[in-house]
Amino acid sequence: MGDLEIRTAVADDVPAIVGMLADDPLGARRETPDDLAPYLSALERLSADPNQQLVVAVREGRVVGTLQLTIIPGLSRRGATRSIIEGVRIHADERGSGLGTRFIEWAVDESRRQGCQLVQLTSDTSRVDAHRFYERLGFTASHTGFKLEI
Numbered sequence: 001m002g003d004l005e006i007r008t009a010v011a012d013d014v015p016a017i018v019g020m021l022a023d024d025p026l027g028a029r030r031e032t033p034d035d036l037a038p039y040l041s042a043l044e045r046l047s048a049d050p051n052q053q054l055v056v057a058v059r060e061g062r063v064v065g066t067l068q069l070t071i072i073p074g075l076s077r078r079g080a081t082r083s084i085i086e087g088v089r090i091h092a093d094e095r096g097s098g099l100g101t102r103f104i105e106w107a108v109d110e111s112r113r114q115g116c117q118l119v120q121l122t123s124d125t126s127r128v129d130a131h132r133f134y135e136r137l138g139f140t141a142s143h144t145g146f147k148l149e150i
Contacts, residue, residue, distance in 0.1 A: 016063035083111035
C-alpha cells in the first residue's frame with residue numbers, strides 16, 4: 001500500500017485510536033480519552049479472540065486510521081461466513097485523501113481472504129457523508145439496524 005502500513009493494533013496505539021474515536025460529535029459523548037484503562041482491557045480481549053482484528057493504518061510512523069474486523073461463521077446463507085467492519089475512523093487531517101477507500105478495500109480483501117461471503121457494517125443514521133462513502137464503495141443500505149443498551 002505504498003506509504004501506508006496496515007497492521008494489528010498494539011497497546012501503544014490506544015491513545016491515538018481513542019483520540020480518533022472521540023473526534024466527532026457522537027464520539028465526544030461516548031468516549032473518555034482521559035481514562036485509557038477500559039480501552040486497554042478491551043484490546044486484551046480483542047487480541048485473545050482469533051475472530052477479531054483491531055487494526056491501524058500508519059503513515060510515516062503515525063496512526064491515521066483504525067477499524068475492527070470481526071469474522072462470524074454462521075448457518076444462514078447456506079453456512080456463509082460474514083465479516084463486520086466496525087469502529088472505522090480516519091484521522092481528521094487524512095479525510096478526503098483516499099485513505100478511507102484504501103482502508104475499507106483492505107478490510108474487504110481480508111474478509112475475502114478469510115473465506116467470507118458477505119461484508120457488513122453499520123453507520124449511525126446521522127453520518128450522512130459516511131453513508132455516501134460506503135455506497136460509493138458498493139455497499140447497499142439494505143437493512144435497518146437496532147441496538148439496545150444494557
